Amino acid sequence: MTEDVPVKVNGLNHWFGKGEARKQALFDVNLKVAGGSLTVLVGPSGSGKTTLLTLAGCLRDVQHGSIRLLGQELNGAHSDLQRALRRRLGFIFQAHNLHGSLTALQNVLMGLQVHGRSDPVLQAKAARHILTLLGLGDRMDYLPDNLSGGQKQRVAVARALVGNPDIVFADEPTAALDRESGATVVQMLKRLGQVRGTTTVMVTHDNRILELADRIVTLEDGRIVNDTAP
Amino acid sequence: MSLLLQALFGRLPIGWLQLTHNRTRFAAALAGVAFANVLVFVQLGIMNSMATATLKPYGFFQADIMISASDANSMTEGSNVARQWMYQAMADPDVVAGTGLFVATVTWQRTDKALGLTTYGIDPTQPIFLSPEMATRAATLQLPNSGILDRFTRGLPRDETAAIRPQSPLSFEANNITLTLYDTFAGGGGFGGDGFMMVSDQTFLQQFPARSSGAPDHILLQVAAGADPDVVAARLRDLVSDKSLRIRSYAQAAAEDLSYQQTKRPTGIIFGFGVVIGVLVGIVIVYQVLSTDVADHLSEYATFKAIGYGQGFFLSVVFEQALVLGMLGFVPGLAVASLLLWAMASATTLPLAMTAGMAVTVFIGTVVACSLSGAIATRRLVAADPADLF
Known part of the structure; x- marks a missing residue:
């Protein structure tokens, strides 16, 4: 609510x-x-x-x-x-703070699994969806070391947003994103506010x-x- | 493994992924756990073999009660016992038979080495006091200066012992008397001698003229069918005049001998310490691995804290790692230790072997020790402060 x-x-x-x-x-x-x-x-x-x-x-x-x-x-x-x-809540840190041993997809899943056990297929679907929205559809199985700074930050954004946070x-x-990626992230946050009432x-x-x-x-x-x- | 852990914990196997992320460190950690396992296995193997070797001679005889001197802590130690106490004990209506048992070491001087044979002298005309294997050979013991030899005697070529038969006996000289071996039995090297030899009480007294037939090392008694040896032994403690004697059931005597070897003798204590040191080394190794891993991932753990994961999650991650290290480190440890025990057994003829009991004990111990290390390592998680992430 x-x-x-x-x-x-x-x-x-x-x-x-x-x-x-x-x-x-x-x-x-x-x-x-x-x-x-x-x-x-x-x-x-x-x-x-x-x-x-x-x-x-x-x-x-x-x-x-x-x-x-x-x-x-x-x-x-x-x-x-x-x-x-x-x-x-959803947190997006300046230093993305991704888990180095987890792939992009697994990092995003951590943002979902904190809510407890649920259908892993649905969780994976949600995680893949948001990564695709953020332009990382072809990087899901990459470890953070193999992603650029901007890609890492987008994974961190996906992790923060995948659980549909209230704030x-x-x-x-x-900071680590190019103009286009930065705009995508902010517009996504703005849209979440308009559609879901998410506060940022x-x-x-x-x-x-x-x-x-x-x-x-x-x-x-x-x-x-x-x-x-x- | 990843899928198994995921099903087990109902979440991503973070611990497994963290451990396997740095494969070199993971391999080193497993080697460390395996090393600790090998330490414990070898010490346990030696302890077990000491127990087996201690109890082995008790299996050569059949008795219900054993009377020993007050200072006789084991089968081979202690003062003599006057035979008169055997006759006094036999006055009890439930004591049906008694015999004296003599014990000493006979040195067999061979051309290249001297073999120490723990030698038991017993009346061969009472085969009821001998194990079935010994009883079938009791008749040969009635021959003067004859004996039967432990075929696993350390230092004797196997083909030489295999050739010892009633029709092809082997003679050697000890204490200026020629002893003739007519047969063999399955003994096995112990910590106190190279092997065992069984002779008649008369042959024994020939070998050791200073010993008296009236003062054996122990007295063995058999009780009537249905009588409880412990009850009869208690009664005999009242009946026999010499109150300093140790009158115990045969089973109790064996158990006390074993306890004495394990807890009072330097060898037992040293081997026991070896097990403890092995466990401590294992705990330190696993703690070091886990604690370093926690320290390396503090910022990630802090992130998870910020997301809303609780202490239970972090504990489960560290325990998952402990479990993985314990289980995967156990397998090579078991294999290497089995090989080492086999090699040691071959070299020493000691009853050293990997047993299912040892494997289960060490496996459980490994998992517990790893969990303990994990529990200690989680204290470092307190330092993971999500506020530091900003």
Whole structure:
């Protein structure tokens, strides 16, 4: 079920380090991400974009403030709840993080098998379909070492999307892609938002994506300094 | 293998794929597990052979109760026992027969080497105390200075022992007396001597004039049909005046001898340690392989954590690897160890052989040890933090 506001951040503060080395990374961040939208986080390095992304994606524990993800409070959330929520998310990492021992198809299947046992034939069909959509129909049985950087990134995208996630968190997903492949990925995300209501929160410096974004949130020094709809 | 594991775990066989991705490392890991298996198999084989060799002489005789001196921890050790205690024991209504058993080592000085024969002296006119194989040859023992020889005596050419027959006896000199061997029996080299020899009590006393017929090494008793040897032995402990004597059922004496050899004698302890060291080496090898593999794939594991896979999944992957290493490492280990045991048995005449029991024990032990190593290696998974992926 698609939430109206699948990501709701309220009064979020976050620190790294301990003692005198403790440094605040986020300051009183407030943000509501609408369901089905493509929201882009921009800002200089060290501005807190990735920290915000990892906190909203249940990959870090919330220290102070509130994040409601798909209707669930993350501050103090049990690891079981975090894990259950992660299964409803799709992650696209800047470094594709493919499993080097698995073929492209097997990497994508890992995005499906996390949901438990189901018909392996249907799983394989779904994985092949999305790889074909991303132009990798002839590379399914290739190991990552035998794929180009762009091909690897497209496999990572396929792995993130094959489970039909409610929200996609992406960190520079088009950095390793050429213009055409990058456009394919972003348009796919955009279309998923329109057709399935999939929400996308993306960190990027790619100006080509900004044109397609529903909303651009700019962070500087751990604070939201601008929030616009292009 | 891949399909089998996929069916077994209901998911992609990540562990198998990870292991086989780097074939050189996989081969080295299997060699390591196989090596540990060989270590354990060889030590177990030696331990087993020690057990077989220890119990072998008990099979030469048939008795229900054995009376030994308090310091007689084994068949070949300890002080003598006065024959008078045999007569006292025979006063028990359930004791139907008794005989003295003498034990000593006879040295057969051959031209090239000296053979140590563990020699048993017993009354051949009471064949009921002899195993069926020995009983059929008891008559020859009644001849003066005669004996029957273990045909598997270490250091004796097989064709030479095969030629020993009543019609073609073999004589040799020991303790300045000529002993004539009229027949052979199936013994087998042990850890205490090169072989066995059976003689009459009279021949024995000829060989060892310092020994007295009134003081054998052990006393063997037989009880009436239906009587429980343990119950009778308990009764005899009350009846016999010398309370320091060890009066045990024959089976218990054999079991205690074996336990003594395995847990009190240096050889038993050393072989036992060998097994433990083999197991530890195996655990360390598998741990090293698995833990390195986990460390090499931390970012991939972190990715799986981010996707939503839980600790159970990671445990199952590492256990899958442990299982694969354990099973595939076991096969070459079994083959090499079988070959080594065969070669050692040929060289020593010790009863060294691969048994089904050993194979099953080591296989289960290997899988358990590999799983244990896997469980330890999974501690490294804690370091796989999905937040580090961004």
